[in-house]
Amino acid sequence: MNRENHRPPLVILTGPTAVGKTALSISLAKEIGGEIVSADSMQVYRHMDIGSAKIRPEQMDGVPHHLIDILEPTEEFNVVLFQKLAAQAVRDILAKGRIPIVAGGTGFYIQALLYDVDFTANDEDAALRRQLEDFADAMGNEALYEKLRLVDPESCEIIHANNRKRVIRALEFYEKTGMKISEHNKRQRQKEPPYNSAYFVLNDDRQKLYGRIDERVDDMLSQGLLDEVRRLKAMGCTADMVSMQGLGYKELLAYLDGNGTLEEAVYRIKLNTRHFAKRQLTWFRRERDTIMLDRRKFGCDDGRILKYMTEILHEKGLI
Numbered sequence: 001m002n003r004e005n006h007r008p009p010l011v012i013l014t015g016p017t018a019v020g021k022t023a024l025s026i027s028l029a030k031e032i033g034g035e036i037v038s039a040d041s042m043q044v045y046r047h048m049d050i051g052s053a054k055i056r057p058e059q060m061d062g063v064p065h066h067l068i069d070i071l072e073p074t075e076e077f078n079v080v081l082f083q084k085l086a087a088q089a090v091r092d093i094l095a096k097g098r099i100p101i102v103a104g105g106t107g108f109y110i111q112a113l114l115y116d117v118d119f120t121a122n123d124e125d126a127a128l129r130r131q132l133e134d135f136a137d138a139m140g141n142e143a144l145y146e147k148l149r150l151v152d153p154e155s156c157e158i159i160h161a162n163n164r165k166r167v168i169r170a171l172e173f174y175e176k177t178g179m180k181i182s183e184h185n186k187r188q189r190q191k192e193p194p195y196n197s198a199y200f201v202l203n204d205d206r207q208k209l210y211g212r213i214d215e216r217v218d219d220m221l222s223q224g225l226l227d228e229v230r231r232l233k234a235m236g237c238t239a240d241m242v243s244m245q246g247l248g249y250k251e252l253l254a255y256l257d258g259n260g261t262l263e264e265a266v267y268r269i270k271l272n273t274r275h276f277a278k279r280q281l282t283w284f285r286r287e288r289d290t291i292m293l294d295r296r297k298f299g300c301d302d303g304r305i306l307k308y309m310t311e312i313l314h315e316k317g318l319i
Contacts, residue, residue: 008094009318010195011101012110014039014284015202016277017247018212020295020302022055024202025103027306029063032101032319035093037086038067039104039113042246044082045073047232050225051248053216066093073232073243078165080119083112090195099319107283108166111185116194128175132168147171154182158283160275165242198316200309201284204295213273217266220248226262229253247273 011034013025025036038044042052046069055065066089071077086102086109093100102110111117136144145161151174159166173181203209229252237244237253244253248269255265284290291312298304313319 007194007196008090009099010090010114010197011099011313011318012039012114012197012199013101013103013202014105014107014110014200015293016209016280017053017105017273018216018277019202019204019209021103021105021202022053022059024302024305025101026059026061026063027302028309029099029101030061031306031310032099032313033097034099034101035064035066035096037089037093037100037102038065039082039086039102039106039109040067041077041082041106041109042243042249043068043104044071044077045069045075045243046071047073047235048228048243048246048249050220050223050228051246051252053220073235073237074241076242078242079108079112082106082109083117083119086113087116105280107280107287110199111287114193114195114197114199117185128172129168132171133164136164136168141167144168144171152180152182154180158279158286160279163245165245196316196318197289198309198313198318199287199290200293200312201287201290202293202295202305203281204300209277210274213277214270217248217270217273221266226252229256247276 011028011032013021013028015021028034029036040052042048043054044067045052048054054068067082067085070085090100090102090113102113104110112119132144135147141161141164144164144167145156148159148167148170149156152170155170159170161167170181173179173184177184204212225248229249232244232249233253233256239250239253239257244250251265251268251272254260255262293305293308295305298308310319
């Protein structure tokens with residue numbers, strides 16, 4: 001390998017949900033001698049296979065994957081834990097002389113790993129967090145969200161109102177430091193990354209992407225997603241758990257708890273997933289040094305996309 005840059009190599013392949021990252025990441029790993037580190041907030045959980053679109057062993061085609069099926073649904077997964085586990089996985093892959101490929105759609109996680117974001121300024125403040133949670137319980141998520149909009153409207157462009165955990169984290173950060181978490185993250189991104197990296201963002205025509213999202217949801221339901229959520233509920237999983245905030249899980253759990261019809265739950269899954277894809281793209285467009293891969297420019301041919309990616313990796317001295 002010709003690596004003129006002395007920093008260790010790191011390849012990132014991300015993009016909105018249902019854009020086709022999984023298949024392309026496998027092809028890329030086989031092409032460059034890589035192993036995949038999952039940057040997905042749901043595939044980390046055992047027993048949550050269908051709704052997370054978790055890659056199956058036969059789909060891996062012999063390519064080792066990291067950070068999949070390592071936690072129980074009752075355990076909490078967050079960006080700090082991801083950063084720690086992913087950094088260790090990257091070190092292990094590099095020690096074997098292979099190339100780490102971070103693949104997944106959770107932009108906040110990718111940012112934390114790539115720029116070694118420092119989270120120590122936002123150590124947990126139990127009293128403040130409880131105060132904000134009590135406010136949300138009494139007044140609702142939208143009222144909490146408005147508190148954030150007043151002090152950090154930029155964060156509201158990439159955090160959904162119902163993502164109470166991240167809204168509270170952003171408010172905590174502001175209350176404790178007097179700085180917007182969006183500004184903090186921007187400064188962190190200006191740091192020199194510890195890796196010689198290539199940050200690929202796969203994208204496609206929006207309407208085509210939305211069509212694939214709807215098809216994927218229908219496929220998940222035909223594969224038994226509702227039964228999967230039933231089993232999780234029987235295991236004791238509840239709506240307040242981090243794992244059950246995942247798209248598809250929270251909507252069907254609400255249905256099983258007697259809130260609305262199945263048809264309404266399916267409609268919400270599709271709508272919320274489309275909104276999520278839109279927020280993902282907003283996030284990735286704001287990141288610096290990204291290499292956009294628009295499927296339309298490659299005739300939607302993965303082979304052509306793969307060839308272009310490997311050429312970039314050669315140019316950057318990663319392979």
